[in-house]
Amino acid sequence: MLSLLLTAAMAAATTAPTWQNGLDWHGVHAGISRDAQGSYTLAWPYGQRVIAAQPLRTDTASALFDGLFAMAQDDLALDSVGAIRDGAFDHGQPIPCQCFVTGLKWPYVWTRDLSYAIDLGLWRFDPTRSRNGLKFKLSDVRVPSAPQGLYAMQDTGSGGSWPISTDRVVWFLGARHLLSDKAFAEDVDKALGATLAQDRQYAFDAAFGLYRGETSFLDWREQSYPAWTADEVTFIAQSYALSTNVLHYQALQLAARLADDRHDSKTSAGYRSQADALKAAINAHFWRADRGMYMSYLGGDGTPYDTYDLLGISLAITSGVADGERARQALANYPTWPAGSPVIWPERSDQPIYHNRAIWPFVSAYALRAARMTEQPARIAHEIESVMRGAALYGSNTENYELLTQGQHVDEDKLSGPVVNSPRQLWSVAAYLAVVTEGVFGLGEDGRVEPKLPTSLVPMLFGQRTSITLKLRDRSITLQLPTKYAGNLLVADRSSTLGTVTTVTLKAVQVKDVPLRTDAPLYAPLAPAAPLVRADGDGWRITVDGKVQLYLNGQLQGSIDGSGRLAQQPGLACIDATRVDAHGIESLHSPATCVGAVTKVAGHWPRRWTAPATGDYRVSLDYANDHGPINTGITAAVKMLTVRCDGSDEQHLPIVMPHSVRIQPSTWGRFTARAGAACRFDLDDGFNMSYLAHFAHYTGGSGGSDGPLNQADVHDLLIAPLATGHGAP
Known part of the structure; x- marks a missing residue:
């Protein structure tokens, strides 16, 4: 009887993969076999990989699924090293670190790559290396006059790094899983307090209630931001990104939790209040009702951008920033293609393939996590299949794939790509491990087993079997099919644990699902020239x-x-x-073309100006910063402009001057003055990443081994009256 039921289920799932011993895709076959010793051989037209038996294993009807789990463990072992290196640090010499490298082509530790990979489950597979890598990305301060503390590091990046990019708080996304080590937990608490305070001072905009800075991980500007940001990153420093704000929300939530653990109710209440306000601001400003999605970023004056990214939306859902119907809509409305889900949408027809027109397995894993939370079986299956297919076709958990073909490289002249790719990319390895542990077996962070398995995957995973098993070092999990079922999602009916063995009997439920969105146009139109x-x-x-x-x-x-x-x-x-x-x-x-009265104030500091009318004013600096290239470095100049106007309280405005190729305006701040008030402006020192002791090892540019550097060539002070509503929510 059970065989007949399973056969009927297979017939009903006409689009389900039957990937027992391989798969076919665009005329390419990838096959897998297993020998008596538990080793696997994965073969495809251009290569073969033999994967030795691994300490952890799955036992399913699919040798492909089981073998790819073994391959992910083998990739992780290859990424586990005793030393790391990068050409921009210590002149490329090895740096001792019992940690994970980022990938075959990236033998270093990067904050966001490691942190996302740990959050996707590496904390469970090797907590010691995970902690070591995270500790490598913490630093104290080497400038005695600067505020001291322990900080999470923003890696080299756009316009000279932080605070153009402000997603270093992703560090805490990984660290939150590893607090059982008391000494590490104390470091996390210290770094969390210092990093959040610094971001509040330099990156938070009280008018919008949002943090400024670049989208997390989408840090090749022309790929996802307007093409003119290629040599003009001040816009990015002034803007607000969904993903980066959600990461700050999660960091604030963690800070509140750690304060609770210290029985510091006042501090906990403060962080929780900030988190609640940030959640409300994200929902107020990023939600686009006509699309039913959260926008990827906004301009510094709140300008809406009709662009979306899967990581930001997935994080909004999994963090609880998006809840209820918005969470369900945001994922359901995000487009897919047969090969998988793109990391941005719509795509850019004038840009090569990298973040643009691409699938990234680690982002697919976050979309899988979001789909489980919102119970969308079609999306769960889609992301699982995409991650599996990519790993099988290329014999490694590579960094990214072209969207339409899931190819590792597509030749389209100047648009060819992915431009950069790497085998055994750490967060892609973590993605496959997450597909297995979370996506199929439902293993949660707290150890509970809560499967949400689409019935469409039963033919692949169960075949003619009644159960499948995941064997970890300290426990095993078995999922058992019910004797009869009808529905689109398998969830836990009952479970039992005997020793280290957990057995979950599944039941099928019919949840309200929506078809994958496959009708979206691929490209957005090109932007016009400035008016x-x-x-x-x-x-x-x-x-x-x-x-x-x-x-x-x-x-x-x-x-x-x-x-x-x-x-x-x-x-x-x-x-x-x-x-x-x-x-x-x-x-x-x-x-943008800006018109209206702008007053230029030159001379030595302090500079003075008299307000012609009562109101709000916008102030910035003309400057040049040639201390590094546009795409990297650690020497964005960060200052604090102090404004003292008669009859008003002292006002402090962070000013950021990224690397530039010409004289251009800095980021701007808002201040208030009364008619006739005499105002004095002082430019005080701020903080940038070159102030961190860790960057004494940076040999790839200014501000590293040659000493900290936080300077720009400052020209006129620019003051303009703001129109009502300008740059305000």
Whole structure:
């Protein structure tokens, strides 16, 4: 009878893979075999890999599933080293570290790669190496005059690193799993307090209630930000990213929890209040009702960008920032293709394949986690199959794949890619381990077993069997099929534990699922050029190329075709444009053209200015910072502008001056002044990553072994009155 039921289930799941001994994809066959000693041989047209028996194993009907689990363990062993190296640190010489390297082509430890990989489950497989790697990414301060403390490090990156990129708080996403070690837990607590305080000072915008900075992991600017940010990263430093704000939310939640553990109720309440306010701000500003998704990032004045990323949405769901119907919608509305789910959408038709038009297994694993939370069987199966297929086709857990073919490289001239790829990429290894432990067997962080297994995967995993088993070092988990079932999701009916053996009998339930979204257009239209703006009586004459949508100070004004007119208003007017295609997809924004009275204040510090009227003002600096290239380094100049105006409290505005290729404006801050008030401006020292002791090992550019550096060539102070609503929620 059971055989007949299983046969019926297989027939019903007409699109389900039957990947017992291999798979076929785009004319390529990858096959696997197992010998009596428990070794596997994975073969495909261009290669073969023999995988020795591993200490942990799965026992299912699919030799492919079982063998790929063995391969992930073998990849992890190859990534487990006694020394690391990178050409930009210690002149490429080995640095002792009993930890994980990032991948075959990346034999170093990077904060975000390691932290995401640990969060996806490496803490369970090797807690000692996980802690060692995380400790390597902590640092104290080498500048005596700067605030001392223990900080999570932002790696080298866009415009000179932090605070253009501010996702270093991902460190705590990994660290939260490893607090059983008392000494490590104390370091986590210290670093959490110092890092959050510093980000609150330099990256938090009280007007929006959000943290500024780049999207997490999507750090090749032209791939996901407007093309003009290739040599202009100040926009990114001023902007707000969904993923990075969610990471700050999670860090604040952890800080509250650790304060509770210390019985420090006042501190805990403070962190929890900040977390609650941040959650509300994320939902208020990033949710786009017409798309049913959270936007990937916003401009510094709140300009909405019609662009989305799967990691940010998945983190919003798994963190609890998105809950209820929004969580379900956000994932259901995110598009998929047969090979898997892209890390950004829509894609860029003028950019090569890397983050653009690509699948990244570690992001797929977070989407799988989100799909389990929202009980979307089709998405659960889709992400499991995508991660499995990629690993099988290329004999390793590689970094990324092209979206349409799941290829490792697609030749399209200047658009060819993925541009960079690496075998046994650590977070891709973690992704496969997560597919097995979480995605199929339902093993949670707390050790509970809560499977949510799509019935469409029964033919592959169970075949004619009644049970499948995961054997870990300290326990084993067996999932048993019910004798009869109908539904789309298998969940726990009852479970029992005898010693180290947990047996879960499954039951099928029918949950409300939605089909995968497969109807989305692939590309967004290209962004237009910046609008030309000139005075026209009591208004502005706007000239653009073709039909565009016009934005003024972050607010949509409507469409114009070729030219149009806007009424003048008091204060600064910043105007940009987008194109909309036949599908209703909006391009990224053009550069902004800002018009209105701007006062330039030159001279030595302090600089002085008298407010012509009562109101809010925007202030920035013209500067040049040639201490490193646009794409890397640790010498973004970070200062604190102190504003003292008669009749007003002292105001402190962080100013960021990223690496630049020309004189350009810095990030801007907002201050208030009364009519006739005399204002004094002082530029005080801030903090950048070169101040951390760890970066004494940095030999790839300025601010490292040659000493800390936090300077820029500062020119005029720029002051402009802000229009009502400019840069405000």
